[in-house]
Amino acid sequence: MSKSLKMIIEALLYAAEKPLSAKEIHIVLPDANVSEIKGTLEVLRQEYESLERSFILKEVASGYQFRSRSEYAPYIMKMLQKSPSRLSRAAMETLAIIAYKQPILRHEIERFRGVDVGGILRTLLEKGLIKIMGRKDLPGRPLIYGTSKRFLEVFDLKSISDLPRLKEIKAFGADEHMPLFQLEEDSPGLGQGEARPIDDETRPLHTQAPEEALEEAIIEGNRPAED
Numbered sequence: 001m002s003k004s005l006k007m008i009i010e011a012l013l014y015a016a017e018k019p020l021s022a023k024e025i026h027i028v029l030p031d032a033n034v035s036e037i038k039g040t041l042e043v044l045r046q047e048y049e050s051l052e053r054s055f056i057l058k059e060v061a062s063g064y065q066f067r068s069r070s071e072y073a074p075y076i077m078k079m080l081q082k083s084p085s086r087l088s089r090a091a092m093e094t095l096a097i098i099a100y101k102q103p104i105l106r107h108e109i110e111r112f113r114g115v116d117v118g119g120i121l122r123t124l125l126e127k128g129l130i131k132i133m134g135r136k137d138l139p140g141r142p143l144i145y146g147t148s149k150r151f152l153e154v155f156d157l158k159s160i161s162d163l164p165r166l167k168e169i170k171a172f173g174a175d176e177h178m179p180l181f182q183l184e185e186d187s188p189g190l191g192q193g194e195a196r197p198i199d200d201e202t203r204p205l206h207t208q209a210p211e212e213a214l215e216e217a218i219i220e221g222n223r224p225a226e227d
Contacts, residue, residue, distance in 0.1 A: 019063030
């Protein structure tokens with residue numbers, strides 16, 4: 001290979017519109033094995049971190065991507081004259097349920113929220129934050145929903161397993177913006193926990209609740225330099 005592997009990978013990352021995994025880079029560079037590419041990616045990540053520039057190489061959504069540091073986002077947004085596009089409270093609550101309970105059916109989400117979520121699901125699908133994972137082998141063949149790779153990109157997560165555990169969220173502190181549902185890790189039900197409706201007067205207060213995290217992170221692209 002005439003050019004340095006590190007430089008070629010750097011060029012690919014710079015030109016890519018989405019995070020690139022070692023396997024995707026290997027398709028472009030078949031002469032380099034996947035482990036060698038992974039090692040080179042980690043070297044690049046460490047180099048950009050040590051440079052203390054306005055951007056870093058971040059491992060996100062099972063790949064690597066150049067991202068602006070968060071402290072420079074206001075300036076980039078001002079240059080692009082863009083304002084964050086936020087989801088409604090109901091949409092954020094629905095997305096939190098899907099994130100923590102996936103794979104999940106529409107009627108299960110509606111049981112958590114107590115209202116119809118058809119329109120909200122369409123919105124989340126249009127924004128690419130959730131995806132249809134298949135159909136359940138039940139009468140009517142209902143659709144199964146889960147979060148998408150775009151969700152991981154927006155929330156800066158390597159994988160869905162990097163979401164904070166519910167016990168960690170509850171132990172963190174108190175916040176006045178708790179959704180109108182409470183996920184219970186240790187109660188029986190779907191997936192890892194159950195949810196029960198609660199009213200405004202009795203709802204617990206938690207900091208970094210799913211709604212708060214979603215409200216902060218769900219902006220179009222969440223990567224101002226390219227959006």
